[in-house]
Each structure stands twice: as structure tokens, then as C-alpha cells.
Amino acid sequence: MGVLIRAKYAKKEEVKYVGHLDTMRTFIRCIKRTNIPVSYSKGFNPRIQISFALPLGVGITSKSEYFDLTLEERFNIDMFIAELNSTLPDGFRIVEAYYPEETKSLMSLVKEAVYEITINDEIDFEKIKNTFEKDEIIIEKENKDKKIVSKNIKENILDFCIKDNVCIFHVTAGSSNNLNPNTIIDVINKYVHHIEDFEINRKEIILK
Amino acid sequence: MLDKLLKKVEKPVRYTGGEINMCKKDLTNIKSRIAFCFPDVYEIGMSHLGMKILYDLYNRKNDTYCERVFAPWVDMENLMRENNIKLFSLETKTPLNEFDFVAFTLQYEMSYTNILNMLDLGGVPLWSKDRGENDPIVIAGGPCAYNSEPIADFFDLIIMGEGEEVNIEVNDLYIKCKDEGKSRKEFLKLVSRIEGIYVPSFYDAQYNDDGSFNKCVPINENAKPIISKRIIKDLDSLTYPEKWIVPYLNVVHDRVMLEIFRGCIRGCRFCQAGYIYRPVREKSKENVERLAESLINNTGYEEISLTSLSTSDYTEFYPLAENLIDKFKDKNVSISLPSLRTDSISLKLLDEVSKVRKSGFTIAPEAGTQRLRDVINKGLTEEEILNACRFAFESGWSTIKLYFMIGLPTETYDDLQGIVDLANKITELYYQIPKDKRAKGLSVTVSASTFVPKPFTAFQWCGQNDINTIKEKQDYLKTHLTNKAIKFNWHEPEISVLEAVLAKGDRRLSKVIYRAWKLGCKFDSWGEFFKFDVWMKAFEDCNIDYKYYAERQIDLEETLPWEHVNIFVTKDFLKKEYQNAMDEKVTSNCRQKCAGCGASINQCGVCFEKR
Numbered sequence: 095m096g097v098l099i100r101a102k103y104a105k106k107e108e109v110k111y112v113g114h115l116d117t118m119r120t121f122i123r124c125i126k127r128t129n130i131p132v133s134y135s136k137g138f139n140p141r142i143q144i145s146f147a148l149p150l151g152v153g154i155t156s157k158s159e160y161f162d163l164t165l166e167e168r169f170n171i172d173m174f175i176a177e178l179n180s181t182l183p184d185g186f187r188i189v190e191a192y193y194p195e196e197t198k199s200l201m202s203l204v205k206e207a208v209y210e211i212t213i214n215d216e217i218d219f220e221k222i223k224n225t226f227e228k229d230e231i232i233i234e235k236e237n238k239d240k241k242i243v244s245k246n247i248k249e250n251i252l253d254f255c256i257k258d259n260v261c262i263f264h265v266t267a268g269s270s271n272n273l274n275p276n277t278i279i280d281v282i283n284k285y286v287h288h289i290e291d292f293e294i295n296r297k298e299i300i301l302k
Numbered sequence: 303m304l305d306k307l308l309k310k311v312e313k314p315v316r317y318t319g320g321e322i323n324m325c326k327k328d329l330t331n332i333k334s335r336i337a338f339c340f341p342d343v344y345e346i347g348m349s350h351l352g353m354k355i356l357y358d359l360y361n362r363k364n365d366t367y368c369e370r371v372f373a374p375w376v377d378m379e380n381l382m383r384e385n386n387i388k389l390f391s392l393e394t395k396t397p398l399n400e401f402d403f404v405a406f407t408l409q410y411e412m413s414y415t416n417i418l419n420m421l422d423l424g425g426v427p428l429w430s431k432d433r434g435e436n437d438p439i440v441i442a443g444g445p446c447a448y449n450s451e452p453i454a455d456f457f458d459l460i461i462m463g464e465g466e467e468v469n470i471e472v473n474d475l476y477i478k479c480k481d482e483g484k485s486r487k488e489f490l491k492l493v494s495r496i497e498g499i500y501v502p503s504f505y506d507a508q509y510n511d512d513g514s515f516n517k518c519v520p521i522n523e524n525a526k527p528i529i530s531k532r533i534i535k536d537l538d539s540l541t542y543p544e545k546w547i548v549p550y551l552n553v554v555h556d557r558v559m560l561e562i563f564r565g566c567i568r569g570c571r572f573c574q575a576g577y578i579y580r581p582v583r584e585k586s587k588e589n590v591e592r593l594a595e596s597l598i599n600n601t602g603y604e605e606i607s608l609t610s611l612s613t614s615d616y617t618e619f620y621p622l623a624e625n626l627i628d629k630f631k632d633k634n635v636s637i638s639l640p641s642l643r644t645d646s647i648s649l650k651l652l653d654e655v656s657k658v659r660k661s662g663f664t665i666a667p668e669a670g671t672q673r674l675r676d677v678i679n680k681g682l683t684e685e686e687i688l689n690a691c692r693f694a695f696e697s698g699w700s701t702i703k704l705y706f707m708i709g710l711p712t713e714t715y716d717d718l719q720g721i722v723d724l725a726n727k728i729t730e731l732y733y734q735i736p737k738d739k740r741a742k743g744l745s746v747t748v749s750a751s752t753f754v755p756k757p758f759t760a761f762q763w764c765g766q767n768d769i770n771t772i773k774e775k776q777d778y779l780k781t782h783l784t785n786k787a788i789k790f791n792w793h794e795p796e797i798s799v800l801e802a803v804l805a806k807g808d809r810r811l812s813k814v815i816y817r818a819w820k821l822g823c824k825f826d827s828w829g830e831f832f833k834f835d836v837w838m839k840a841f842e843d844c845n846i847d848y849k850y851y852a853e854r855q856i857d858l859e860e861t862l863p864w865e866h867v868n869i870f871v872t873k874d875f876l877k878k879e880y881q882n883a884m885d886e887k888v889t890s891n892c893r894q895k896c897a898g899c900g901a902s903i904n905q906c907g908v909c910f911e912k913r
Contacts, residue, residue, distance in 0.1 A: 109550075111314035116550040123322065123548055123602030140634045153309055183322050291306070 096133035096143070096164040099174065100200070101191040105156045108185030114149040120183070121161065128177040131166040147200045148207065148267055148299055151276060156296035157189075162200045168193070206252065206300040207267035209275040212260050213282075214291040219256050225285045226254050233281055247273060247281070267299065304395065307381045315550045316344040317378060319392030322548040323600065325361040325368070326393070333477045336360055336368040337391050337401040337424075337438070340409075341416035342827070344372045348547070349555035351609065352407055352444065356465055358543035366473055369393035369401075373416045373825070374423070382423060389423035398424020402476065404438040406457075408446035411804035412797065412827035414453055418819040421456070428816065430458050430503055435486055439476070443469070447500075448531070448578055449757040449864035451518075452804050452811035454502035458490060462498045462867055463531030464564070466540050471496055491524045498532035501525060505866065507809045513850075515808055518866045530868040531578070535906040537564065537585045544596045548603065557605035557638070558597045562590050562622070566611035567892035567908060569899075570668070571679045571760035571883050572710065575611055577871050578758055580899060582892060583907035587618045587625075594626055598635055606630070607638040614639075614648040615893075617911075623651050644682065644690035653697050662701035662747070663694040669710060670720025676886045677712050679760075679879075684724065691728045692735075700741035702728060708775045709753040709767040709795075711883060718775055721748065722782045729787050748783060749791040750776065752798035756805050757864045758871065760879035763856040766802045768849070769795050796834040800826070803851040808863035811851070814844045872900035 105117070112120065122142050125132055134140035143164035150156050175188045182188070196203070213219075225231065231248045250273035253264040265273040275294050282289055308314040329335075338357060340347030347353065353370070360368035369391035374382060382389070388397035398404055404426055406417050418428055426440065427433045433440070442450060443461035450460050461468055472493055479489040494501040504522035509515055520527055534540055542561070549556070565582035566575065594606055606626070608616075616622060626637050637655050642648040644665065667687050669675045675682060691702055706721050725748050732744045752772050755764045767775070772795035783790045804811065818840035825831035841848045856862070858877055865873070875898060882889055889897050892908045902909035 108318070108320045111308060111318050112550045113315070116315065116552075119552075120322065120548075120550060126602035126604075127322075127599065134634055152314070181322075183320055183324070185320060 096166055097168055098162050098194060098197075099165055099169070099171075099191055100160060100162050100194045101174075101178070101188050103159050103161070104187045104189055105150060105159055106185045106187070107155055109183065110153055110155045110185075113152050114146070117150075117186075118144070118146055120186070124178060124181045124183075124186075125163070127181045130174060130177055131169055133164045133166045145200050147301075148204045148272070150296060151274065151294075154275065154294045154296060158296060158298045160200055160299060160301070162194070200301075201269055203301040204268040204299055205266070205302040207265055207273075207296060208298040208300070209263045209265065209278070210260060210295040210297050211263065211275065211278065212293045212295070213289055214259065214293075215287065215289045217287040217289060219259065219261075221286045222261060222282060223256055225281065226251060231281055233277060233284065235277070235280075247277060262297070303385065304387065304390075307378065307385065307387065310381060311378045312375065313344075313551060316372065316375065317392065319370070319395075321550055322602075323545045324393060324547050325357070327361070327367045329367065329394070331364060332367045333365040333480060334367075334402045334473055335396070335400075336366065336403040336405055336473070337371045337396075337398055338368050339371040339398075339404060339406045339417075339420055340373070341406060341413040341420060342373050342825075343375055344549070345551055345553045347372045348549045348551075348553040350407065350409065351559050351561065352409075352465070354543045354546045354559075356405075356469055358546065359466060359470060359541065360473065362541070363470070363473070365477060367393075369396070371398060371404075371420065371424075373420055376825070376831075379419075379423065388425045389420055399426050399438060401438045402480075403473070404440045406440070406442045406444075408442050408444040408450060408453075410827060411446055411452075411801050412832075414804060414815050415819045415823045415826055417453065417456065418816065419824045422819075429455055431455070433458065433486075439486070439489070441472070445574065445578060446805075448867050448869060449805065449807075450500075450502075451507065451809050451863050452807035452815060454500075454809055455812040457502060458486075459493055460500040460502065461532075462500060462529050463869075464534050465532070466534055468496065468498045468532045472499065491522065494522065494524045494526070497530060500529045500867070502809075507863065509810075515861060515863045517861055518863065528866055528868050531870065533581075533583075533870075533904055533906075534564075535583070535904060537561075537583050538589050542593050544593065545600045546597070548601050555607070556603075557607050558594070558601060558603045559607050559609045560590060560594055560597065561585065561610065562608050562613065562616050563610045565907065567615055568612060568681060569679055569879075569889055569891060569897065570681075571677070571879055572668075572707070572753065572756070574756040574759050576759075577876075577899075578869050579611070580869070580871055580901035581904060581907035581909045582615075584616060587622050590622060591625055591629070595629065598630065598633065604634065605636045605638060607640060609640065611641060612643065613641045614643045614645065614651075620647050620651065623655075627654060644686045649690060649693045653693075662703045662745075663691075663699040664703040664705065665690055666705035667724065668705065668707050669713075669717060670706060670722070670724055671717045673886055674710060674713060674717045674720070676888050677883045678710060679883070679889055681888065681891065684727075687724065688727060688731060692731050695732050695735050695740050698741050700732070700743050701745045701747075703747045703749065704728070706748065706750045707753045708750045708779075709772050711753075711761055711764045713775075715775075715778065718778050719782070721750070721779060725783060725788050726785060729785055732787075744787045745789065746785075746787055747789045747791060748779070750779060751793060752795045754798050754802045754805060757862065758869050758876070760876050760883055762806070762862065762876065763858055763880060765853045765855040766799065767795075768853055769799060772798075794829075794834075797826070797829075797832055799848070799852050800834070800837055803848050806863075807851050810846060814840050814846055817843050870899075870901045870903055875899045 147160040237243050250266045439458045442457050504525035506521045507518045563584040565579040755761045776792045821836045
């Protein structure tokens with residue numbers, strides 16, 4: 095059956111434009127470049143068994159990404175981290191790894207996330223505060239059928255704070271009730287000011 | 303600033319670099335910086351083996367740093383122009399005009415306007431004559447270098463032949479000249495003495511009163527009258543890139559490409575590669591096996607492809623393929639074997655490696671009748687073609703792709719009917735196999751490209767069919783390939799016509815290329831960007847008739863614009879091959895019997911194999 099190891103990694107500035115699929119492929123190839131005893135799926139087309147939590151949008155950096163990888167046998171965690179970090183391109187870095195106790199899928203554990211949005215445009219941050227303190231934050235979004243629908247995202251925002259030009263949003267995340275950080279940008283663009291010079295960083299994915 | 307642009311473009315990773323195995327260097331000790339430019343987008347350029355080889359060779363040197371540059375896609379180019387950002391290298395984001403060398407690889411003629419566009423975007427003067435001491439040396443190499451006359455005026459020097467040794471010689475000389483404070487002109491004089499180096503400004507192309515080409519003569523005492531291509535006699539003596547860059551993006555050839563030999567023994571008369579890479583030289587089986595292992599370990603790739611012009615002609619092909627399949631079985635690495643012949647051993651191997659029948663079974667008869675296949679020296683009989691197809695159907699393929707050329711010398715409508723008949727016979731073969739023993743859903747694709755006469759081939763004298771003739775021939779196939787299981791693919795002939803013009807052109811075409819670029823032509827090999835009418839306007843503006851270059855049957859006694867280049871295959875041999883073609887006579891392959899092409903002067907490879 096193999097044993098599951100969970101790794102937390104950072105995706106920094108240098109690689110923030112690497113898309114989700116390309117990121118997955120990079121990890122798979124880097125794992126193959128190491129001596130880590132990975133387990134392959136059985137069958138006609140054996141594959142490394144790896145799954146990633148919550149895809150990260152192109153252009154966004156992160157301090158907290160996760161993947162689960164099935165190993166053939168337990169492998170020393172420090173060696174796991176060291177081996178993988180020596181082969182990953184600059185910008186990707188494993189920060190932590192452990193053998194999780196639960197057996198639920200990684201994606202189903204994702205419940206919340208924290209985003210840090212740094213805005214370099216000259217705007218009124220007080221206005222951002224006011225906007226997100228309102229009871230209703232309505233934004234138009236395209237749904238799966240390409241129809242424009244209005245949505246109140248108030249309940250997705252669990253908490254937020256603003257320090258200087260950095261806005262920190264604690265939001266719901268996961269497969270069922272996810273708030274895309276770009277939606278926060280849409281809200282700012284709509285209600286505050288059109289911003290161009292900004293950075294989004296995922297500070298944390300909270301697994302529950 | 304760049305970051306702002308990247309937020310707005312499609313596939314920003316095309317411009318960011320930083321991939322696995324990218325070379326990073328401290329610039330303080332670097333004496334020569336090379337921008338290796340591929341005149342197409344990242345995904346195409348990163349599939350090119352030559353770039354990986356030279357990138358590795360240059361970067362093994364401590365005093366040299368070679369970086370990559372690709373043509374930005376149109377969205378990025380527009381943003382770069384709006385924001386005054388010069389074309390830059392992926393490794394250090396350095397603008398093109400700050401490099402010592404700007405080096406282009408000439409892989410196909412239709413990339414020429416992209417070269418001008420990249421130089422322009424990089425702040426480098428387009429014409430060699432306009433460059434000064436502070437500008438980079440603009441160089442080129444690759445298969446189109448052999449007749450680079452149409453773009454010669456844009457380059458300071460051009461490298462003929464295989465680049466592994468000569469690139470390093472040129473670079474070493476450059477560093478020496480730089481250390482000694484020599485001028486650009488002095489460097490060019492010295493470099494033009496190196497075997498394989500062509501400095502176009504040291505030659506004068508002359509024409510007769512009737513406009514035909516007369517000769518290309520040296521006008522500088524350092525320039526050689528004849529430039530001979532460089533070849534590597536012993537491929538095992540070369541270092542091969544073992545740590546190559548693994549792109550983030552899915553590129554065209556996203557796998558390990560392992561070269562097993564250069565050249566081709568076959569001698570198809572239309573094929574430029576078959577002549578310019580002579581003689582055939584192989585890498586040893588042991589070397590290939592060692593490299594395969596090392597490359598897989600260093601890249602993490604899941605597929606390895608043995609590359610050459612005709613893979614199953616490798617002398618130890620079967621043992622090599624078997625060993626590799628064995629070696630990688632447990633590592634879940636698959637082996638792909640492109641360019642196989644249709645012999646039984648190859649087919650058996652193909653069956654072994656193709657566990658998944660997702661891709662089609664491709665076969666290239668090139669011509670529809672035996673007569674025309676003999677004219678082009680394809681050396682493939684109808685029986686062999688049908689046997690291979692029967693094998694494919696019996697082994698579980700139901701998709702067959704057939705490649706043909708139309709407009710080949712001496713072609714008649716009988717030959718076109720031959721294409722139709724052959725395709726029909728193949729569909730009949732499928733239905734002869736019992737239902738329970740064949741895969742469902744027969745699909746036979748007939749692709750017909752337009753013949754492009756190329757320099758340094760037996761057909762270099764041949765005129766190309768005019769556009770209407772080609773269209774009529776395509777129409778014939780469209781109306782006669784009526785079987786529902788057969789799909790017919792063709793291309794608009796205009797692009798092939800321009801390819802012929804640029805392939806066989808002389809120096810007078812440089813102003814047409816410049817004009818076409820000025821009028822907005824770029825990415826000409828991309829159907830959606832190719833503007834034939836704009837090219838026609840460029841020819842008109844320059845008062846040049848494109849038909850003179852594409853359609854004219856050149857007299858065998860005429861001097862050709864590329865005769866100052868020696869590929870070691872003699873003009874006499876090509877004439878003989880032309881005559882054999884007209885007589886429908888087949889020439890034996892290099893292993894059967896030496897045909898005396900001239901390449902044996904190099905004293906290596908297949909010419910000296912024991913038979």
C-alpha cells in the first residue's frame with residue numbers, strides 16, 4: 095500500500111508564473127531525480143502517486159503549499175527535505191514534511207486560507223477597510239455556464255486587517271466554498287480604486 | 303517593470319527562465335557573453351537539440367556565459383515595444399545589445415523575419431554594415447547556413463557545419479582579440495581564416511547582365527574562396543549535454559532526445575538533411591546507453607527518444623533498443639523510436655515499445671507510384687508499405703498516417719492517382735483482417751505537402767510547380783480521395799513557394815526580407831501570421847520576381863549562388879543523381895555500395911566501415 099508523506103513548500107517570486115499543472119510536473123520530475131523511494135501506481139501506465147492541495151493562481155506567491163506523496167516505505171524526513179530541496183529549481187522550497195495520521199484526501203482537509211495582498215498603488219486604504227466591513231460585498235462573477243451572476247462574498251471573509259499597504263485576508267477555502275484571492279482584487283477594483291501594482295501571497299493554507 | 307508586463311501576457315513562464323538545470327554564473331569572471339537566439343517561441347526553441355548542445359559546451363567554459371533568447375509572442379512584443387523594454391535573455395534578463403555575441407540558429411527559412419524582429423527588439427542594428435565597435439557580433443549557424451545568401455548581409459559571420467568545435471574556436475579567438483584590444487574588423491579578419499567560417503562582408507556576389515548569378519568572390523585577403531563545412535569525425539569524442547534544462551511549460555519535444563548518429567545512408571534526392579550531414583557517423587552503443595541513464599537521472603523525464611534521420615539504420619539498433627527497454631522498464635521510462643524503416647525488426651520493436659496505441663502509425667511513402675519513388679530514390683516498395691500497414695492493423699493500430707509530397711520533379715496525374723490507389727489499398731487491408739482481430743475505427747490520413755527544391759540536393763536545379771498547378775493537384779486529390787475512412791490534409795502552397803525562394807535565393811533577397819519585415823511580416827511559419835500578399839508587395843517594392851527563384855529550371859551548367867560553400871558532396875555527384883532521377887534509376891545506399899558522393903574525403907564514418 096505504501097506510506098503517505100505530506101510536504102509543505104513555498105513557491106516564491108522566481109516561480110510565481112509557473113502554473114499549477116507545470117508545478118505538479120516539476121515536482122514529479124524532481125522527485126524522480128532523487129533517491130526518495132516513491133511508490134508507483136499499479137497498472138498499465140504506472141505513475142507517481144502525488145496529490146496537491148488547492149491550486150494556486152498564476153502570478154501568486156505562497157509560503158504554504160502542500161502535497162501528499164506515497165512512498166514505498168518510510169524515509170527519513172530530514173533526508174526527504176534535503177534531497178528534494180537540492181534538486182528543486184530556485185523559488186520552490188520544501189519547508190516541512192511529516193507522516194500524517196489521518197487518511198482523508200489532502201484537498202478535503204483544506205478549509206481556510208490566509209492571503210497577504212500588498213498594494214503599491216497610491217490608494218485610500220481606509221476605503222478598503224470600509225468596503226470589507228460592510229454587511230454585503232457583492233461581486234459579479236462568471237459561473238460555469240458563462241453567465242454573469244452576483245454573489246455576496248461577505249461570509250467567505252472570516253477576518254481581515256490592514257497594516258500600511260498590506261491587507262491580510264483570512265478566507266474560506268477548499269473544494270466547496272473557496273474564495274479566490276483575485277475576487278478580493280475584483281472587489282477593490284470595483285469599490286475602491288483600480289489597482290495595477292500589487293502582489294498576492296498565500297500566507298497559509300489551514301488544514302482541518 | 304517586467305513583472306507588470308508578465309501579469310498581462312499569455313504563458314508568462316516563456317520569459318522567466320529559472321528552470322531545472324538552467325546555468326547560473328557569476329558575471330565578474332566572464333569575458334564573453336553569448337545570447338543564443340532561437341527565432342521562434344519558447345516552446346519550439348526549447349525542443350531544439352542543437353541549442354542544448356551548444357548551451358552546454360559554451361557554459362562548460364569558465365570565461366564564457368551562454369544564455370537563451372526566444373522570439374516573444376505577439377502579446378509580449380507589443381507590451382515590450384509600448385514600454386521600451388529591449389529583448390532580453392532568460393538567464394539574466396540582459397538586453398540583446400549588451401552581449402558579445404548574438405547567435406542565431408537557422409533551422410528553417412520561414413524564421414528569417416523573426417531574426418530581424420528580434421535584432422530590432424534587442425536594439426541591435428539589423429545590417430552588418432551598420433554595426434560598430436560597441437555592437438554585438440551577430441552570428442549564425444544551422445542547416446540554413448549552407449545557403450544563407452538571402453540573409454548574409456544581416457550577419458557578421460556564419461558558421462558552416464557542425465558547431466561543437468568551431469563555436470569554441472571562434473569564442474576563444476574573440477576572447478583573445480578582446481584581451482589584446484583588437485577591433486571588430488581585426489577580429490573578423492582573423493576569424494575568417496578559421497575553417498568553416500564565412501564572413502559575408504568579405505565576399506562580393508556578382509551577377510550577369512541578364513540578371514543571372516555569376517559568382518561570389520573573396521574581396522579580403524583573409525577570406526577563403528571556398529568555405530568547407532566542419533564535421534566531427536568521432537561523435538564519441540564529444541561531450542553531450544547531460545544536465546539539460548527541463549522546461550516548466552509543455553514544449554513540443556518534451557523528452558530526452560538522444561542523438562545516436564548523424565547523417566543518413568539513404569540518399570533521398572529531395573532531402574537536404576540527407577546530403578548536408580554526410581557522412582554517416584555513429585555514437586557507440588555503450589556511449590548512448592551511458593548517456594541515456596545519466597540524462598534520465600538528471601532530468602526526471604519519463605520518455606527518451608533516440609534521434610537521427612533514420613533510427614533503424616543504426617548498426618546495432620536492435621541490441622541498443624532492447625538494452626534500453628530493459629534498462630528503463632522498472633524506472634517507468636518509455637523509449638520512443640522515431641524515423642524507423644519498415645523492416646521486420648523495426649516493426650517488432652515498435653510493437654514492444656508502443657504499449658499504448660494512442661498515437662497513429664505513420665509511414666512516409668512520399669510518392670504514390672513506384673516510378674516516382676524511384677525518381678526520388680525513396681527506396682520503399684509498395685509491398686513494404688502494405689506489409690507495414692498490415693502489421694500495424696494486426697498489432698492493434700487503426701489510425702494510419704501517410705505522408706506524401708506533391709509537385710515532385712517529373713510528377714504526372716498518374717502519380718497522384720497512385721496516392722489515391724495506395725490509400726484505398728490500405729483501407730482494404732484493414733477490412734481483410736477479421737473484426738475480432740483489429741481495433742475499431744479505421745482512420746487513414748493522407749497528408750500532402752508541397753515539394754520545395756533545396757540547395758545541395760539532386761533537385762537543386764528543379765523549378766517548383768506554380769501555385770495554381772499545385773492547387774489543381776490538391777483539388778484532384780480532394781475529389782478522388784472519396785473513401786470515408788480517408789482524411790486528406792494539405793497546406794496552402796504559398797508558404798512552400800516562399801520557402802523555395804528563400805532556400806534557393808541569393809543576396810539580392812535581403813532587401814525583400816527586410817521590406818517584408820518592415821511591412822509587418824513575422825512568425826511566417828505560423829499559418830495565422832503568414833501574409834503572402836504582404837510578401838508579394840515586398841517583392842514588388844524591391845522589383846524582384848519571386849518566380850525567378852521558385853519556378854525557374856536552372857541550367858546544370860549555371861553557377862549557383864551557394865557554390866562557395868563545400869559540403870563535401872560534389873556538384874558532379876549531385877548532377878549524376880539528378881540524371882539518375884530523370885532516368886528513374888535508383889542509387890544504392892551507403893552501406894550497400896558507395897555511390898562516390900565525395901564525403902569520404904573526411905576519412906570517417908560509414909565510408910570506412912568494414913563491409
